[in-house]
Amino acid sequence: MNVVEPVRTLVLWCPDWPVVAACAADQVPAHRPAAVFAANRVVATSAVARASGVRRGQRRREAQSRCPELVVLPADPDRDARFFERVAAAVEELVVGVEVVRPGVVAVPVSGAAGYFGGEEPLIEMLVDHVSGVAGVECQVGVADGVFAAVLAAHRAVRVPPGATAAFLAPLDVRELDQPGADRGELVDLLRRLGIRTLGAFAELTERDVASRFSADGLRAHRLARGRFDRPPHRRRPPPELSLRTEFDPPLERVDAAAFAARSLAGRFHAGLAEHGLACTRLGIYAGTERGEEFARVWRCAEPLDAQGVENRVRWQFEGWLRAAEPGARPTGGVTWLRLVPDETVEGRHLQTGLWHGAGATADEERDGRAARAMVHVQGLLGPERVVTARLDGGRGPAERVRLVPWGERHQADTPANPLDRTDPAWPGRLPAPSPATVYRRPVPVGLRGESGAEVVLLGRRELSEPPRAVVLSGQPRAVRRWAGPWPDKLVRSTWQPDRVWMQLVLEGSGDEPEVALLMAADLRTEAPQCPQCPQWTIEGMYD
Structure with a gap:
């Protein structure tokens, strides 16, 4: 793996964003303690709830026993992305090249913006004031070499001097490697059992020792701990023909119609990259309306995107444009065209084998791929809601645990309307196994x-x-x-x-x-x- 120097990056982070978005959606006052739950566990809390002893990972009963007046809110990635659009738009009013890392976090290159505004400190002050005034949310800014270090700097609201990233990371807990979307929980747990508790201790290991003991992701995590670049190597600009544009007639004016269009478009986009042995790590989404308006957003991805990942980001972006944007920033007409651009790609080998249906695929994978394409084709003929699949969900009775969801939709149990609505063995009053045939x-x-x-x-x-x-x-x-x-x-x-x-x-x-x-x-x-x-x-x- 080639060594690539990190780029000086500014990250703007909105603390407790899932709670902020959920409270905005449900109109929960800021002084009320609130927490977002998934799988009956706390995934995000407000500062008021933390003051009462509510912590991430707690079960709902424990959290409510510590804070009886706690407002329970469901996890919903779509909602988080939709409400975050106004923050990203506010940042984009001052700085070009905004990349949404995930809802709650945006990254921008520092060099050009800092030179225009007279340095990094004036840029940071102006961004914080502008986002707080326009979007009405609190935020923190961090600057460091590389996105990973800049995110951790934003959590601490510090500016790391150029070249000092490794020293900044060294005393931090090794659990910082397990950022949302990175899925490094097992790696972090293994490192702690081996007695490696800080990023500096992990960085002191040689690459040869890390490569012989850990996976390729472990080697990338090691480079993050050393303050090196946090992306897979061999990135390159894809050829222009891999961009995909589609026209809509009649124009799209509803989110559900846009989501359905995004599903087939994402599949074709991913298939085109797969034919060239590539996967997208930075996705540009561009749209135009019948009145000549144009909208753009770039999504930075921690891991290469599969077709479902592309579809999710297109859907989130449409929800942000059509629903959550400020009235003056919303499209005034229907969307007439959409273009997906792979702004940055990596070699296809960085994807897991199971995501590819082509050379080297097993017979089961080939059959699954053909079945999925057939389902999508039938949906195109009958509509997305006419082709459904049964999924097990939370519920007390057997009939309540079975839900019919449109084919291709992510499992609705991931973000239920009720945080307790899960297939949790500890569900109160759930009928014990076996279930009726x-x-x-x-x-x-x-x-x-x-x-x-x-x-x-x-x-x-x-x-x-x-x-x-x-x-x-x-x-x-x-x-x-x-x-x-x-x-x-x-x-x-x-x-x-x-x-x-x-x-x-x-x-x-x-x-x-x-x-x-x-x-x-x-x-x-x-x-x-x-x-x-x-x-x-x-x-x-x-x-x-």
């Missing part, structure tokens, strides 16, 4: 009768009026052979009342009808028509 889209209403022939009534959370003896479906009773339950669908607390209870029953066979195991539920909010004081029992699923 057959789950009815619409539960089937039935009657449940006891030994006396009367409807079975719930006397408490776990108590039935009498043991069940028959299930009545369409007027025909089936004898109950065995049963278990009921179980409430919420964690039992003194102040909570369950909305629903579950039961499992085995019905005896009769004639040609075999023995069958059922999952039944009683909705305590709905009364049975034949018994006003009785709950409505329904069949939710059937076991094999």
Whole structure:
């Protein structure tokens, strides 16, 4: 791997951006403690919440026990990128060459801007004042050699002198290598178990020792710790024919239509690069409207982009332009053309093998690729919402855990509307495994009768009026052979009342009808028509 000297870079960082964007979207006052959750864990907190003891990585219960008034907000990368557009636009009003590293972080080259404004210090002061005044958010700025060091400098609001980056990085914790999007958690954990706790200690190792013990990403991380360049080598400007432009007729005016167009465009863009053995690490997105307006944004990527990564950034950018931009900066007409430009590329070998469907691909990868292209083609004929795939998601009951999402969309469980809406084994009141083999889209209403022939009534959370003896479906009773339950669908607390209870029953066979195991539920909010004081029992699923 060739050594490339880092470029003097300025990074503007908006602290706690996921919380800032979520509070802006939900109109949560700034003085309220708030935290963003993903997979039932804290991923970002406000300063007020941190003062109450809320920390990243905490479970929701622990965070709320430390701060009962905590505002719980869901993680949503699309929202974060959409609201960050106004910040990027504010920076672009003063400095050209803005690159969005990720929502909350932008990077710009220092040399030209510093010379124009009279030095790095005046540039920093002007940027902070301008972004705070125009976008209305707090920000910190750091300057160093290379994007990685500049991001860490921005976290500390310092300007590292030229040539002093290695000395600045040396005392920092080695966990700084695991920046969002880098996915170096396993590497950092291994280094700490080996007794390497600081970036300086890691930098003292020789490249030969690092290359023999760690992967190629470990070697890149080693160069980051030494203050070297933080990109894969052999970058080059791609030939102009790899840029992709498409026209829209009629013009696009809605985000959902733009997202659908971005999906097919991203696939063609990625395929064109793949044919040349390249992958994009810096993506330029350019658009024009029917009234002659032009918009541009460059996205810097920590890792080479696959087709899904290109699609996500195009969708985020359209949401920023069409929804979140200031009224004067929004397009006044529909988008008539879109152009994707690979501003910077690397050799295709820097991508994982599984991302490529071509030479060297396995038979399974080839079949997956053909199936994906067929699905996209059908979506083009019928529309994106007409081709769906089933995904397991969070929920208490089996029907709630299955969601149909459009083909190609990222899993909706990654950013649920409810932070608890996850496939978490610790979900309160979740029905234990195994799940029924057959789950009815619409539960089937039935009657449940006891030994006396009367409807079975719930006397408490776990108590039935009498043991069940028959299930009545369409007027025909089936004898109950065995049963278990009921179980409430919420964690039992003194102040909570369950909305629903579950039961499992085995019905005896009769004639040609075999023995069958059922999952039944009683909705305590709905009364049975034949018994006003009785709950409505329904069949939710059937076991094999």
